[in-house]
Amino acid sequence: xxxxxxxxxxxxxxxxxxxxxxxxxxxxxxxxxxxxxxxxxxxxxxxxxxxxxxxxxxxxxxxxxxxxxxxxxxxxxxxxxxxxxxxxxxxxxxxxxxxxxxxxxxxxxxxxxxxxxxxxxxxxxxxxxxxxxxxxxxxxxxxxxxxxxxxxxxxxxxxxxxxxxxxxxxxxxxxxxxxxxxxxxxxxxxxxxxxxxxxxxxxxxxxxxxxxxxxxxxxxxxxxxxxxxxxxxxxxxxxxxxxxxxxxxxxxxxxxxxxxxxxxxxxxxxxxxxxxxxxxxxxxxxxxxxxxxxxxxxxxxxxxxxxxxxxxxxxxxxxxx
Numbered sequence: 386x387x388x389x390x391x392x393x394x395x396x397x398x399x400x401x402x403x404x405x406x407x408x409x410x411x412x413x414x415x416x417x418x419x420x421x422x423x424x425x426x427x428x429x430x431x432x433x434x435x436x437x438x439x440x441x442x443x444x445x446x447x448x449x450x451x452x453x454x455x456x457x458x459x460x461x462x463x464x465x466x467x468x469x470x471x472x473x474x475x476x477x478x479x480x481x482x483x484x485x486x487x488x489x490x491x492x493x494x495x496x497x498x499x500x501x502x503x504x505x506x507x508x509x510x511x512x513x514x515x516x517x518x519x520x521x522x523x524x525x526x527x528x529x530x531x532x533x534x535x536x537x538x539x540x541x542x543x544x545x546x547x548x549x550x551x552x553x554x555x556x557x558x559x560x561x562x563x564x565x566x567x568x569x570x571x572x573x574x575x576x577x578x579x580x581x582x583x584x585x586x587x588x589x590x591x592x593x594x595x596x597x598x599x600x601x602x603x604x605x606x607x608x609x610x611x612x613x614x615x616x617x618x619x620x621x622x623x624x625x626x627x628x629x630x631x632x633x634x635x636x637x638x639x640x641x642x643x644x645x646x647x648x649x650x651x652x653x654x655x656x657x658x659x660x661x662x663x664x665x666x667x668x669x670x671x672x673x674x675x676x677x678x679x680x681x682x683x684x685x686x687x688x689x690x691x692x693x694x695x696x697x698x699x700x701x702x703x704x705x706x
Contacts, residue, residue, distance in 0.1 A: 388454035393518045394420045398526040405589045422467030422521035436592035437461040446505035453505045462592035466585050468515045468542040469502035488576035491569040506547045517545035525620030530644050534590045541582035541616045580614030596647035601634035618683045620662035632659025632677045635687045657681035657691035672698045
C-alpha cells in the first residue's frame, strides 16, 4: 500500500473480510484503508485488485541521501476518503475570520510549504502533510453491510507539520521541531477548510462513493457552523436493521446513521469521548443492545472525564415488548 514509508503510513486498521458482489458474481474480498485515506480492495484468494490500482509518480525528496520512491499505488475508481493535499492560497479555514487570520499568520511565520500526498518532509523547511500521521482511518477500520453492498468507514483530516533538521547523533538526519498537528497552540479548531471528519458509504459493487456526511460537531464554533466534522478514533458497526453506529469523535457523541443514505437518525451525549468501536448484542429481555467504551484519551488527547461503558436499547414499547 506504500513504498519506502517515510511518512509513518503504517497499517494500523484491521483489514475487512467480506464477500463482494461485482458484475453479478460473488468475490471473496479484503479491503484495507489506513492513514493514507486510500481504499484498496483485493480478491483475498488471489491478491488481485477487484477495483483497479495504478502506480503514479509522486514528489521526490530533497534530503541528501534519501531516495524516496518515485511512484506510489493509487486506486483508480474510489477517490481518497479524506484530504490528501493542501493549498495555502485557497484551503485555509474560513470558519471564522479570526481563525483564518490566526492560521494564516501561523503558516506565514513558520514559512510552511505545502504539497500533495507523499510529499517527502523537506530539510529545514516546515512541510504541511495530509492526511498526516493520524489522518485517514486510524485503528478503527471499516465495516460492511452485505444486503446493501456498502462499506462504511469513518475518517478524519488531521494534518501534520514537520521538518527535518541535521542530527547531532550518529544518523545523518532526524525528525526535528516543529512536528505537530495542523493547528496553532494545539487548539481544537484545525487550520484547513472542513469537513474535518467524515463518515463514508462506498458501493462495493462499483467502488464508487454512494454518500458522505460530516461526522462530529465543534461545540465552540458559531451557531450554524458547528457541523464541521471532528477528529475521530475508533470504528463503526453496521446492523442488519440498516443502522450504522459510531462514536469515535472527540465531541463526546455516540450516533446512529441510516446505512443506506448516511442520514443521522439518533445521537446521545456521553460523559467522555468514545474512542472505541461499539458492539451489539441481544439481552436476556429479548431486546438488542449497543454498547461502547467512553473514556476520552488516545492520541487525540481528549479529556479523561469518564471511565464508563455506555449501553443503549430501544424502549420496550418500541421494541414490541
